[in-house]
Amino acid sequence: MTNASLTDAQLARSIALEAGALLQAIRARGDASGKALGDIGDREANTLIVARLREARPDDFILSEEALDDQARCAASRVWIVDPLDGTREYAEGIDDWAVHIGLAIDGRPRIGSVAVPARGAVHTTDDVHLPLPAAANPPRMVVSRSRAPEIAKTVALAMGTPMIAMGSAGAKAMAVVDGRAEIYLHDGGQYEWDNCAPAAVALASGLHASRIDGSPLVYNCADPLLPDLLICRPELAETVLAAIARAR
Structure with missing residues (x-):
């Protein structure tokens, strides 16, 4: 199955997982640290994400933290809104609560999304099977x-x-x-x-x-x-x- 044949949610999940694996590999290489590591991760993950989206959804627009903003997107119905590395500080410091965000806004609303937390082996996507919410803690956290x-x-x-x-x-x-x-x-x-x-x-x-x-x-x-x-x-x-x-x- 090619990326172009995936549903929007499947595509978001696939890209989030691939970008997360790339970021894990970059950190494991050990050839950079601190801000330099964060910069490399941001740049390389963004390159991958943009390439995958342009290949699979060539008519959609992309808004990314790490790319120039094409204001023509403002007239578009479908805009992918992505953060290649959310939590750059945590990533650079070796902490596990950083994430990859692949979102799709349709007519201004957040309709599709996938959030990967790669260092925890977790990914959540809008088309997941959503079980009933567990009982809330009292007091809430x-x-x-x-x-x-x-x-x-x-x-x-x-x-x-x-x-x-x-x-x-x-x-x-x-x-x-x-x-x-x-x-x-x-x-x-x-x-x-x-x-x-x-x-x-x-x-x-x-x-x-x-x-x-x-x-x-x-x-x-x-x-x-x-x-x-x-x-x-x-x-x-x-x-x-x-x-x-x-x-x-």
């Missing part, structure tokens, strides 16, 4: 950035009595909610469309709530790809979390 937990997340966690779990990449944090290892992922500041398109698509397909922190829908393929805030959580917690956010702002 919130995943936050290891390096810079947003102040609003700290405030909401304190108000809700929610323990915070520090974790690396956006993809790894979002998949912790998909996996049932956490119930809330709240981020405010510093993200772009490629940071959360694929994670949001997978979360929505899994039956989770995903929105901006004011409760408005996530919209992709905007001229300015800045998309600074995100809430992914269990659907039964969405109203409570959004109310806590509103009180904290």
